[in-house]
Amino acid sequence: MRYSIRKKNKRIFRFYHWSTLLLVSAFAISVPKAHGEDSIFTARSVFEKLNCSALEILPPSTRMDMLDYWDVDSIYKASNVMEGLSWLESVNPTFLKVRITNVSNLEIKILPDKKELLAMTLYTVGDSIQSEDTQVMFYNQDMELLPVEKHIEMPQLKDFFDIPKGSATKMKEIEQMIPFPTIAITANSQNDDIEARLTVEKYINEDDWNIAKLFVKPSVTLEWNKGKYKIKK
DSSP states (O other): OHHHHHHHHHHHHHHHHHHHHHHHHHHHHHSOOOTTTTSSSOHHHHHHHOOOGGGTTSOHHHHHHHHHHHHTTOOOOEEOTTSSEEEEEEEETTEEEEEEETTEEEEEEEEEOSSSEEEEEEEEEOOSSSOOEEEEEEEOTTOOEEOHHHHBOOOOGGGGBOOOTTOSSOHHHHHHHOSSOOEEEEEOSSSSOEEEEEOOTTTSOHHHHHHHTTTBOSOEEEEEETTEEEEOO
16 A cells, blocks of 8 residues: 555656656746847857856756756756866856866956957866866857967966066066966956956965965956957056
């Protein structure tokens, strides 16, 4: 008798479970996109079709499911092919951020160029143990990869330091302390500026960092101007 009751309860649970999923999916289809989302080239359309190594663990069908749930104000933590969880953190017509793994995220930013819109992607890897570092890429509306150097002047190590004249510490010493700088770059959902931060404190000598941090800037702002990012003066 108890066995038959358990079987009946399981069937009821399955019925309500699938009914709920169908209801959510139907609602997601019926809800109109946010203002500007019906444009051909948006952050979400780039996310759906972007073919890059950073998103290999999220098949296009999974990405579309994530967006459908987002449209009904639900954060869908999707299983990726690495058996981890991925989820969206921010979505609007010109900006999207997705947490891919516990140690990586991808930001997509739509930018105006002279004749067309461009998509910039910022793929950042790092956590409390590993220094964050960002790979920057640009795409045209046909999703063709563009030369990075054409659209951004990457900050150099000296750009992150403000050493007063007459200081005993010189930039050459800092360069010897930090031969391989790592930089984390983040986009802005409200404007086209991006922020770059030096993230070397986890791997350089502690004594060296105690000296360097006296002169390091919290961040460097880059402005989008005439199709290229340049450091804001």
